[in-house]
Amino acid sequence: MAENVSTHPYLPQGLKLPCRYVENDKSIQELLGVFFGLTALVMVSTWIYSGSSAKVKLSTGQRLTVCWFVLCGCIHLILEGWFSVFHNSIAGDQSFLSQLWKEYSKADSRYVSADNFTVVMESITAFLEGPGSFLAAWAILENKPSRYLLQLLVSTGQLYGDILYYTIEYKDGFIHGPMWHPLYFWFYFMFLNSFWIVIPFCLLVQSCGKVSQAQSALDKTGAGKKRK
Amino acid sequence: MAENVSTHPYLPQGLKLPCRYVENDKSIQELLGVFFGLTALVMVSTWIYSGSSAKVKLSTGQRLTVCWFVLCGCIHLILEGWFSVFHNSIAGDQSFLSQLWKEYSKADSRYVSADNFTVVMESITAFLEGPGSFLAAWAILENKPSRYLLQLLVSTGQLYGDILYYTIEYKDGFIHGPMWHPLYFWFYFMFLNSFWIVIPFCLLVQSCGKVSQAQSALDKTGAGKKRK
Numbered sequence: 001m002a003e004n005v006s007t008h009p010y011l012p013q014g015l016k017l018p019c020r021y022v023e024n025d026k027s028i029q030e031l032l033g034v035f036f037g038l039t040a041l042v043m044v045s046t047w048i049y050s051g052s053s054a055k056v057k058l059s060t061g062q063r064l065t066v067c068w069f070v071l072c073g074c075i076h077l078i079l080e081g082w083f084s085v086f087h088n089s090i091a092g093d094q095s096f097l098s099q100l101w102k103e104y105s106k107a108d109s110r111y112v113s114a115d116n117f118t119v120v121m122e123s124i125t126a127f128l129e130g131p132g133s134f135l136a137a138w139a140i141l142e143n144k145p146s147r148y149l150l151q152l153l154v155s156t157g158q159l160y161g162d163i164l165y166y167t168i169e170y171k172d173g174f175i176h177g178p179m180w181h182p183l184y185f186w187f188y189f190m191f192l193n194s195f196w197i198v199i200p201f202c203l204l205v206q207s208c209g210k211v212s213q214a215q216s217a218l219d220k221t222g223a224g225k226k227r228k
Numbered sequence: 229m230a231e232n233v234s235t236h237p238y239l240p241q242g243l244k245l246p247c248r249y250v251e252n253d254k255s256i257q258e259l260l261g262v263f264f265g266l267t268a269l270v271m272v273s274t275w276i277y278s279g280s281s282a283k284v285k286l287s288t289g290q291r292l293t294v295c296w297f298v299l300c301g302c303i304h305l306i307l308e309g310w311f312s313v314f315h316n317s318i319a320g321d322q323s324f325l326s327q328l329w330k331e332y333s334k335a336d337s338r339y340v341s342a343d344n345f346t347v348v349m350e351s352i353t354a355f356l357e358g359p360g361s362f363l364a365a366w367a368i369l370e371n372k373p374s375r376y377l378l379q380l381l382v383s384t385g386q387l388y389g390d391i392l393y394y395t396i397e398y399k400d401g402f403i404h405g406p407m408w409h410p411l412y413f414w415f416y417f418m419f420l421n422s423f424w425i426v427i428p429f430c431l432l433v434q435s436c437g438k439v440s441q442a443q444s445a446l447d448k449t450g451a452g453k454k455r456k
Binding site for chain 1: 344345347348349352371373374375376377380381384385388389391392395396399400436438439440441442443444445446447449
C-alpha cells in the first residue's frame with residue numbers, strides 16, 4: 001500500500017500521529033452543536049435540581065458553583081477520560097468523541113498526536129478532578145463539612161493543569177496550531193480553556209477564605225489548641 | 229573552530245543542549261557533600277528554632293513539618309529557582325548550583341536540555357511553592373488560622389508537579405537517563421524525588437482532616453449556616 005499515512009491537517013507540518021488519520025465525517029456545526037447543547041442541558045438541569053433538592057437553601061453563587069462542578073465532572077470524566085483512554089487511536093476513529101478531539105486538535109495538535117505531557121495531565125484531570133468535581137457538587141448540595149475542601153482541591157488541580165497547558169505551549173512557540181487564527185487559536189485554544197483559569201481561581205480564593213475563617217473560629221474556642 | 233559542540237555525557241544520544249557543554253570541575257563528593265551538609269544544617273537549625281520560638285508549644289510532628297517546609301522553601305527558591313532562571317546556560321556554567329544541576333542531569337537530562345515541561349513545572353515550584361513553603365512554616369510557628377490551608381496548597385502543588393514529573397518520564401520510556409543505574413536512576417531520580425510524593429501526601433491527608441474538622445465545628449455552632 002503506497003498510501004501517504006502522514007497526510008493530515010495538523011501543525012506543525014510533518015507531525016507524526018500514533019495511527020493513520022481519517023478525516024471527520026461529521027460537520028463542525030454538528031460537533032459543536034451537540035457539545036454546547038449538552039453543556040447547556042447539564043447546566044440548566046443542575047440549576048433546577050439545586051433549587052429544590054439541596055439540604056439547605058443555597059445562594060445563587062452556590063447553585064452556580066454546583067452547576068460548574070457538575071459540568072466539570074461530565075467534561076473531565078467523559079470527554080477528557082475518552083482522550084486519556086483512547087489517545088493512541090483518536091486520529092483514525094470516527095466515534096463522536098474522537099471526532100470532537102480531531103476537531104479541537106486543529107487548535108492544538110498535542111491531542112491528536114498523543115503528546116506525553118498532554119496525556120498525563122488529562123489523565124489526572126479526568127480521573128482525579130472528574131470524580132472530585134462530582135464530589136464537590138454533592139458536598140455543597142448536602143452541606144457537608146468537606147465542601148470547601150473539595151472545592152479547593154479540585155480548583156487547585158484545574159488551575160495547575162491549565163497553567164501548565166498554556167505555558168508549555170507558549171514556550172513551544174504555539175507550534176501546534178495556527179497562531180492568531182480566530183476560531184482555532186482565539187476561540188478553541190484561548191477562550192474555551194480560559195474558563196479553567198478564571199473560575200477555579202475565583203473558587204480557590206473563596207474556599208481559602210472559608211477554610212481560614214473556620215480554623216480561626218475553632219482556634220478561638222480553644223478546641224484547636226487542645227487538639228495539637 | 230571545529231569543536232564538537234554536541235559532546236556531552238547526557239542521554240539520549242544526540243540530545244541538543246541550549247549552549248555549549250562544559251564539564252564540571254567540582255567532584256561529585258564535593259557537590260553532594262555541600263548539598264546534603266546544607267540540608268542537614270537547615271533541618272537541625274530549624275528544629276532547634278521551632279522548639280523555642282513558636283507561639284504555642286508545637287508537637288514533634290509539627291516541628292518536623294516546620295523543618296520540612298523550611299527545607300522545601302530553600303530547595304524550591306534557591307536550587308529550583310536557579311534552574312528556572314538560568315536553564316539555558318546551565319550546561320556551560322561552572323557556578324556551584326549549575327554544577328549541581330549538571331550532575332543531577334546525568335539522571336534526567338531534561339534539566340540540562342531545558343525541556344519545556346520541566347522548566348514550566350520547576351518555575352511554578354520555585355516561585356509559588358517556594359514562598360508558599362516559607363509561609364506555611366511561618367503559619368505553623370505563629371499558629372495562624374491559615375496554617376493547614378497553606379500546608380494543603382503547597383502539598384497539593386508539590387504532589388501534582390512530582391506525579392507529572394515521574395509519569396511523563398515513564399511515558400517517555402526513561403530515555404533521559406541510564407535506566408536501572410544505581411546512582412542515577414535509583415538514587416537521584418527515584419529516591420530523592422520520592423520525598424516529594426510521600427511527605428506531601430501525608431501532609432495533604434492530615435490537612436484535609438483538619439480543614440474538614442474545623443468546618444464541621446463551625447457548622448455545628450450555626451455560624452456556618454448564617455454566613456451562607
